[in-house]
Amino acid sequence: MSDRPSPVSEAPLRRNRATSHVLHRHTGDVLPVAVGGEGCWLIDAEGRRYLDASGGAAVSCLGHGNRRVRDAIMAQLDKVAFAHTGFFTNEPMERLAEMLVEGAPEGIGRACFVSGGSEAIESALKIARQYAVERGDLARTRVIARRQSYHGNTLGALSATGNTGRRRPFLPWVIDDVVHVSPCYAWRHRAADETDIAYGQRLAAEFEHQLRVLGPETVLAFVAEPVVGATLGAVPAVEGYFKAIRQICDRHGVLLILDEVMCGMGRTGYLYACEADGVAPDMIAMAKGLGAGYQPIGAVLVSDAIADVVLHGRLGLMTGHTYMGHPVACAASLAVQEVIRDDGLVARVRGLDATFEGLLRDGLGARPEVGDIRGRGFFRGIELVADRASKRPFPATAGLAKRIKAAAFDLGLICYPGNGTADGIDGDHILLAPPFIATEDELALAVERLGQAIDRAMADAGLRAA
Numbered sequence: 432m433s434d435r436p437s438p439v440s441e442a443p444l445r446r447n448r449a450t451s452h453v454l455h456r457h458t459g460d461v462l463p464v465a466v467g468g469e470g471c472w473l474i475d476a477e478g479r480r481y482l483d484a485s486g487g488a489a490v491s492c493l494g495h496g497n498r499r500v501r502d503a504i505m506a507q508l509d510k511v512a513f514a515h516t517g518f519f520t521n522e523p524m525e526r527l528a529e530m531l532v533e534g535a536p537e538g539i540g541r542a543c544f545v546s547g548g549s550e551a552i553e554s555a556l557k558i559a560r561q562y563a564v565e566r567g568d569l570a571r572t573r574v575i576a577r578r579q580s581y582h583g584n585t586l587g588a589l590s591a592t593g594n595t596g597r598r599r600p601f602l603p604w605v606i607d608d609v610v611h612v613s614p615c616y617a618w619r620h621r622a623a624d625e626t627d628i629a630y631g632q633r634l635a636a637e638f639e640h641q642l643r644v645l646g647p648e649t650v651l652a653f654v655a656e657p658v659v660g661a662t663l664g665a666v667p668a669v670e671g672y673f674k675a676i677r678q679i680c681d682r683h684g685v686l687l688i689l690d691e692v693m694c695g696m697g698r699t700g701y702l703y704a705c706e707a708d709g710v711a712p713d714m715i716a717m718a719k720g721l722g723a724g725y726q727p728i729g730a731v732l733v734s735d736a737i738a739d740v741v742l743h744g745r746l747g748l749m750t751g752h753t754y755m756g757h758p759v760a761c762a763a764s765l766a767v768q769e770v771i772r773d774d775g776l777v778a779r780v781r782g783l784d785a786t787f788e789g790l791l792r793d794g795l796g797a798r799p800e801v802g803d804i805r806g807r808g809f810f811r812g813i814e815l816v817a818d819r820a821s822k823r824p825f826p827a828t829a830g831l832a833k834r835i836k837a838a839a840f841d842l843g844l845i846c847y848p849g850n851g852t853a854d855g856i857d858g859d860h861i862l863l864a865p866p867f868i869a870t871e872d873e874l875a876l877a878v879e880r881l882g883q884a885i886d887r888a889m890a891d892a893g894l895r896a897a
């Protein structure tokens with residue numbers, strides 16, 4: 432017999448984690464219940480409104496309650512909800528693939544649809560391996576990724592992940608064949624007398640050195656986020672870095688897989704984040720903004736060169752999931768991408784790049800605890816430090832980023848916390864990734880509330896910056 436209360440007919444306004452039958456990820460004891468969404472705002476059962484300035488975790492790029500997406504979902508449900516891709520294709524999936532490929536970097540010719548970001552990374556890794564196997568390149572098993580990266584939660588994606596905090600409990604299971612090199616994190620790791628260009632070249636040389644140590648003929652792929660999201664908080668690479676990486680990959684027959692799960696689909700002011708770096712990868716993993724949260728969907732975009740080998744090979748495509756290419760998810764995503772195109776939202780984000788950055792710098796830049804404000808478009812990170820001169824982080828035990836998240840939530844603001852200090856490496860940061868429809872007033876309000884939340888969290892933790 433469970434000692435939990437039996438279900439009540441009237442839905443409670445809040446849920447208690449201890450008595451809920453759900454195995455929650457939320458760490459709070461009392462959980463607000465989300466019941467509504469309008470534009471950039473989420474509403475709970477008690478009627479409180481929260482400005483969703485991080486789109487959850489960079490998901491809700493269209494905001495909440497978009498009617499056009501809702502109508503597309505309903506229309507698809509009226510046709511067919513599910514038809515297994517082992518038997519059928521479906522119209523929204525075909526049209527979505529056409530649309531994505533049309534705007535994609537040179538060479539990309541196919542899309543494979545899955546249900547989220549981790550599945551997209553898993554699929555990219557498996558397609559890379561299949562490509563090598565079909566070509567008789569059997570020794571290519573190794574993957575090089577970067578420290579302080581996040582590529583997903585499933586075991587293959589977690590193996591590529593460089594965030595040690597998220598990997599640690601599962602270390603016995605992660606794949607040994609992944610080696611991590613330095614992230615491109617100029618604000619913290621570029622030498623005082625080094626230019627951005629020289630720093631990028633130094634990291635590229637480190638990558639090539641690692642390749643030579645492993646034996647280039649054993650390396651399958653290099654995986655990286657063009658703008659590092661969850662682990663570092665919106666850190667783009669320096670100019671020239673990805674071009675140099677691309678050249679090294681080409682020299683050694685290594686595939687370049689870019690993880691745009693968080694930073695892709697317009698978030699940085701470019702449809703594909705790698706456009707800003709001027710590189711064309713062999714595969715791109717995406718999710719989050721692809722479906723904008725209206726349906727769970729991810730995708731891996733694949734170059735024609737790889738797709739041709741895999742599709743004409745002996746094995747056929749050997750990565751499959753029951754829900755891949757789900758018609759309702761594809762219809763939702765197609766509508767999301769059509770809204771983004773028709774309303775010119777990528778151009779809007781790019782046009783507001785300087786405005787948003789200016790609001791952040793004016794509102795937060797003078798604070799002693801704000802070490803760095805960075806990012807592109809509507810993908811921004813604020814790193815907090817105990818000492819600006821030395822960039823010394825606050826102690827991990829203070830849990831500052833999580834305290835800011837909680838204080839902000841209390842003030843009616845949703846922002847996404849991260850802290851490298853949990854890895855014993857770098858500092859706390861807050862990620863902002865507002866919907867592409869956010870007004871200037873909403874952006875300003877997000878910055879104002881974030882400032883208040885930082886004050887509260889610092890006071891609660893008894894912290895003071897130098």
Ligand code: PLP
Pocket residue numbers: 488547548549550552581582583584656660661690691692693694718719
């Ligand atoms: N890759 C990146 C860059 C991410 O930020 C995430 C999630 O935050 C993932 C992969 C995993 O995506 P999902 O949580 O949809 O499995």
